[in-house]
Amino acid sequence: MSAILEVNDVSVTFDGFKAINNLSLSIDKGELRAIIGPNGAGKTTFMDIVTGKTRPDSGKVEWGWPSRNLLKLSVSEIARLGIGRKFQRPTVFEHQTVKDNLILSLNKKRNPVSALFYIASEADLSKVEDLSLEIGLEDSLNRIAGELSHGQKQWLEIGMLLAQDPKLLLVDEPAAGMTMAERKHTTDLLKRTAGKHAVIVVEHDMDFIRRLDCRVTVLHEGAVLAEGSLDFVSKNQEVKNVYLGR
Numbered sequence: 001m002s003a004i005l006e007v008n009d010v011s012v013t014f015d016g017f018k019a020i021n022n023l024s025l026s027i028d029k030g031e032l033r034a035i036i037g038p039n040g041a042g043k044t045t046f047m048d049i050v051t052g053k054t055r056p057d058s059g060k061v062e063w064g065w066p067s068r069n070l071l072k073l074s075v076s077e078i079a080r081l082g083i084g085r086k087f088q089r090p091t092v093f094e095h096q097t098v099k100d101n102l103i104l105s106l107n108k109k110r111n112p113v114s115a116l117f118y119i120a121s122e123a124d125l126s127k128v129e130d131l132s133l134e135i136g137l138e139d140s141l142n143r144i145a146g147e148l149s150h151g152q153k154q155w156l157e158i159g160m161l162l163a164q165d166p167k168l169l170l171v172d173e174p175a176a177g178m179t180m181a182e183r184k185h186t187t188d189l190l191k192r193t194a195g196k197h198a199v200i201v202v203e204h205d206m207d208f209i210r211r212l213d214c215r216v217t218v219l220h221e222g223a224v225l226a227e228g229s230l231d232f233v234s235k236n237q238e239v240k241n242v243y244l245g246r
Helices: 043-050 075-080 098-105 112-116 122-135 150-162 180-193 206-212 230-234 237-244
Strands: 003-014 017-028 032-036 058-063 083-086 168-172 198-202 215-220 223-228
Touching: 003 043, 017 043, 017 198, 017 223, 032 043, 032 206, 043 168, 043 198, 075 083, 083 150, 098 122, 098 150, 122 150, 122 180, 150 168, 150 180, 180 198, 180 206, 206 230, 215 230, 215 237, 223 230, 223 237, 230 237
Parallel strands: 032 198, 032 215, 083 168, 168 198
Antiparallel strands: 003 017, 003 058, 215 223
16 A cells, blocks of 8 residues: 655654654555554654644655645645544534534535534435444434533544545544443444544553554654554563553
8 A cells, every 4th residue: 555644754842852853654545553652752743743733843744645745734724635633532512413513524615604504415414324323323313412421422523523534534542531332432433444544543552552453653752663563562672661661
């Protein structure tokens, strides 16, 4: 497969601290990748750079075919290219139904005023039905989002991202605060999502990472320390020293 995202020799410094240090990695189209590492390893800064929130001091970040230089684009331009991000805390429209959350997230050209008066078409409703099945909320479409459990809100937010037809999803610590059953549902959801979309998961929960059964990148001090299966990186002595052994 060809890489959909290429990060080459990227560095960024905050107040003398090198948060990202000559970082290079690539993500293939439809790939599921996990990124792990101790606090301060650069995981969040990496996502901030890819989504345009942080500008690096040096390096390249290239996207798609033909390749586009993400470092020259705004946050909104990057989002329109098909890069979606889910933060650790779910951000859904709490007072709207699950169905309305998904309808509002559909990839349509709407300004804030037209969005208020938007009437969903049959095709829109069919897509929302499909999305609800994909995320496992088909029986909750008419529920108010604020009534959902923490895990269900996480699934809804993933569905809201999928409604925008992204090519890449960046998912930050999805297992946090979830029950065991919710974590299993989430790993199944992310594995189903990969293939149709590339998915990068930043997570601390090693059981969650093991269930994802994907390539793992270990970051340390802003650079790649090791890469491969979880079993492979877990045997790396440096990884044990800086992360897994803690």
